[in-house]
Amino acid sequence: MKQTVLYLLFITLSFSSCIDQSKSNTSRSSSSEVAPKLVVGIVVDQMRYDYLTRFQSHYSEGGFKRMMREGFNCKNNHFNYVPTYTGPGHASVYTGTTPKYHGIISNNWYDKELKKTVYCASDYKVRSVGTESMAGKMSPNKMLTTSFADENRLFTQMRGKTIGVAIKDRGAILPAGHTANAAYWFHGADEGLWITSDFYREELPEWVNEFNASGAVKAYLKVWDTYDPIDTYKQSGDDLNNFETGFNGQETATFPYDLNKLKDANGGYDIIKTSPFGNALTTDFAIAAIKGEQLGQDSDTDILALSYSSTDYIGHNFGVNSKEVQDTYIRLDKDLERLFNYLDEFVGEGEYTVFLTADHGAVDVPAYLQSVNIPAGYLDYNDRKRRFQEFLFNTYGTNELVENVSNNQIFLNKKVLKELNLDIHEVEQALVDEQISYPNISKVYTATTMNSTNFTHGIEALLQNGFNQKRSGDVIIVDDIAHIAYSKTGSTHGSGLNYDTHVPLLFFGKGISHGQTLEKTTIPDIAPTMSALLGISFPNGATGKPLEIVLD
Missing domain, CATH: 3.40.720.10 (Alkaline Phosphatase, subunit A)
Structure with missing residues (x-):
């Protein structure tokens, strides 16, 4: 009987200790969950x-x-x-x-x-x-x-x-x-x-x-x-x-x-x-x-x-x-x-x-990378522009088909497309085929591709995450690694x-x-x-x- 009483007392004290410990842990947890000031x-x-x-x-x-x-x-x-x-x-x-x-x-x-x-x-x-x-x-x-x-x-x-x-x-x-x-x-x-x-x-x-x-x-x-x-x-x-x-x-x-x-x-x-x-x-x-x-x-x-x-x-x-x-x-x-x-x-x-x-x-x-034999270089946007305008005129009879070129994106003039009865998807692809032939361009994608394909890795996924359907262009250009449109001094990014x-x-x-x-x-x-x-x-x-x- 005495042993039973002692055993029950031990269990009670242990249970009380667990409750106290639980309260202590809860208190610490609540304190740590207070947001920073x-x-x-x-x-x-x-x-x-x-x-x-x-x-x-x-x-x-x-x-x-x-x-x-x-x-x-x-x-x-x-x-x-x-x-x-x-x-x-x-x-x-x-x-x-x-x-x-x-x-x-x-x-x-x-x-x-x-x-x-x-x-x-x-x-x-x-x-x-x-x-x-x-x-x-x-x-x-x-x-x-x-x-x-x-x-x-x-x-x-x-x-x-x-x-x-x-x-x-x-x-x-x-x-x-x-x-x-x-x-x-x-x-x-x-x-x-x-x-x-x-x-x-x-x-x-x-x-x-x-x-x-x-x-x-x-x-x-x-x-x-x-x-x-x-x-x-x-x-x-x-x-x-x-x-x-x-x-x-x-x-x-x-x-x-x-x-x-x-x-x-x-x-x-x-x-x-x-x-x-x-x-x-x-x-x-x-x-x-x-x-x-x-x-x-x-x-x-x-x-x-x-x-x-x-x-x-x-x-x-x-x-x-x-x-x-x-x-x-x-x-x-x-x-x-x-x-x-x-x-x-x-x-x-x-x-x-x-x-x-x-x-x-x-x-x-x-220029520094070139001096230590690492592939790098500078982009000639003037040459690109000249070649692209020649392509547009020779192919479509006008340069007005493109409304703007900026941020490595080409924006088409939808009004001119309609006037010339041109299919936008065909024009996008034609521009891709043209641009990819230029020096120091590694990849070119259409807005249609960005909107219709789910990319999960690679540069394509990064482009898609940066592509806003209402604000981005109709063709997206990716330049060669370590090639920039910038002065030959100083660094840039993008x-x-x-x-x-x-x-x-x-x-x-x-x-x-x-x-x-x-x-x-x-x-x-x-x-x-x-x-x-x-x-x-x-x-x-x-x-x-x-x-x-x-x-x-």
Whole structure:
């Protein structure tokens, strides 16, 4: 009997312990499921994945390395569409889908209804705020879907704030989405101001006016020399070479650069954009926005959509292998450390979540690749145009059959097709057969093919993901690998090849696991992952999947 009583007591105590343990686990689980106070999405314009690894020995412990050490590193992250440009890239990161659905098919594209080229963020119905120039007449009006920032605003009944910040207007506007409290971008020229449009607000808030009046912008018109001794920059090419453009007014593209002396010949305050000080200025303004808007200070999650644009300007000017690019990333790493330290202090360490990616990569300067015997080259669009016009006239008796050629797409004139009683599918195929015969064109496809065939891999799938039936052309052209229509100095981007598609994807902060993966991830996976973290609806056009391995 005594043994039975002791046994029952043991069972009771064990059961009670399990209940207490269960309550403890439930309590911890509930605590860990509380959303971060602030999400900071960082897009580094033109950042190739290998910049993380090439320059790693120069990075501090508090920037890129902190994200890799404390967070999760997706090492095989790619864009899954063409073209890889800034506008589509920023839109895809935040909407969780591709141009096929969100509609931002390029930075600029030919509008088939308006019969003219349009810019991805232009909106002539709105008014500039903070400047009298046209630079503020911008909004996300051409983006067809919501961003995860929009969904957070809807979920929180508009209490959670969204602020977009970037040197480039499109880098601030498209990520912030349609419901943002504000997006701010930098207008250089002779003003050097952060501005917005009345799509967001009627006037600049006091903290922006104070920043613009502070002299912070003018202070960056100074000498740009290397952060570390230049002879330690072993991860980039010679400072003096034939593959860089440089600045007007300086004979060689070599350090140092006196921005104040060079500014008048290089667009005034715009010269700051093509220096790492543009990133420093962006960080200054982002910190001012966090404080001025009191981001991350209550229970409703806020979102800061932050884009670093100067990396792109510098890459275009100096090229992937330049000392200037290396120095820019070393300095950006310091800016990230400064930003993270401020977030630790103002929002609270462990109370915010950050992701970092890019809007596209970039190709090595083809002239440099040629110098080391790698196949590469430059496209002669003038010769293509001449041959194509001769073909059109000889075949159809007119050049008016084609309305526009841009973004490697041919737009047919439907009115002329009808007048000549031509079958559009036959004409499309005839143009394919003609174009594929030209030098340095590797593939050509029709809109009919894009609309009727389901591609699952290869360049064809990327083209299809970038093809919007209402906005894209009737014939799509793919150029040879590492062949670009560009100057023989500086780098560019836009293709579906690895140098343009392979970009970083780092997560760290609240709700993020520690680790890394070589499993392939894609840019549209980011927005669903952040939506899952916040427990909100996915963006309404999202096609990506949440990265469960990333979430703690």
